[in-house]
Amino acid sequence: MKVLDIKKLEKRFDTIQVLEDIELHIERGEFISIVGPSGCGKSTLFKIITGLIREYRGEVRIEGAESRDYTQPISYMPQKDLLLPWRTLYENARIPLEVSKKPKGEHSGRILPLIEEFGLAGFENAYPHELSGGMRQRGALLRTFLIESDLMLLDEPFGALDAITRMEMQEWLLEVWQKHNHSILFITHDIDEALFLSDRVYVMTGRPGRIELEIEVEEERPRRREILLEERCMEYKREILKILRG
Ligand SMILES: Nc1ncnc2c1ncn2[C@@H]1O[C@H](COP(=O)(O)OP(=O)(O)OP(=O)(O)O)[C@@H](O)[C@H]1O
Ligand SMILES: [Mg+2]
Known part of the structure; x- marks a missing residue:
């Protein structure tokens, strides 16, 4: 199919x-x-x-x-990256898991390995304005990857x-x-x-x-x-x- x-x-x-x-x-x-x-x-x-x-x-x-x-x-990444400015990178990444109502205990196990893989380790608690343009786009992509x-x-x-x-x-x-x-x-x-x-x-x-x-x-x-x-x-x-x- x-x-x-x-x-x-x-x-x-x-x-x-x-x-x-x-x-x-x-x-x-x-x-x-x-x-x-x-x-x-x-x-x-x-x-x-x-x-x-x-x-x-x-x-x-x-x-x-x-x-x-x-x-x-x-999974959809719109034309603008659309990270929420009042949420940290980690909290932004959590959005799809919140929407699909994944148990809270599973969140960090899903998100942290991807943060590592997407080259964003150490920036979990940074807000979007503290990231470079490339990092923000990787963050938005990371969030897109969390939608199954x-x-x-x-x-x-x-x-x-x-x-x-x-x-x-x-x-x-x-x-x-x-x-x-x-x-x-x-x-x-x-x-x-x-x-x-x-x-x-x-x-x-x-x-x-x-x-x-x-x-x-x-x-x-x-x-x-x-x-x-x-x-x-x-x-x-x-x-x-x-x-x-x-
Ligand atoms: N909600 C809407 N109501 C009316 N017209 C719209 C709406 N959304 C898009 N359009 C029109 O449809 C056409 C296509 O828009 P679209 O955003 O799909 O183009 P695009 O190919 O993505 O362009 P770009 O490469 O600039 O992003 C444009 O003429 C736009 O003005
Ligand atoms: Mg377009």
Whole structure:
């Protein structure tokens, strides 16, 4: 069964058609990216998958169930990191466990190993304003990982980071993905990032948002970043740019 299967999805806000004829799927364990211009409907698509937006036409199936009937939580990192400023890192991480009513005694056993794994050890009691941008984003990702769902939706998780931190985060995300075996749908504006991370890349155009191209990135893993400079990847980039430029 596909983790996510979207067919003929249409979404309008009043008179504006935002998404048109979207067909997209994720097989278990895949890392899939979506690239597309600002305003083409990527975040809207995530809100439909998570059930935040319930009015749409077409089919959106998660683990076989129509999204409106799917009652399990879905790991979702919204476009802004949204750590609560009045809670420490540890207290922020606890939110999903509180929401799913996990016994209090289990909290630290779940959270502390992840804090270690996400390179945040020693900052458990720091407030978001005391963390760097990269640490805040790792904290938000950590919280997303505590939601027990195979499917993870990440909306430009590294958007606010400088190039070097961003590369480190990409490599680290791949390690975490391979270890935890999630199925990831990842939104980015960065073509290199999409090609480096993904098994497949969906390329969208704007107004109304449509999927114009699907690229299968046939590069072995683990990948070296140098592949991005090789001819196969350059050809992918040319194809993607042609579409994004319209
Ligand atoms: N609740 C809403 N009501 C009306 N229009 C909306 C609503 N949410 C989004 N839109 C519109 O839908 C379009 C798509 O927005 P969305 O946030 O999905 O774009 P995006 O692809 O995520 O862009 P970006 O790359 O800038 O994050 C935009 O034109 C936006 O103004
Ligand atoms: Mg968006």
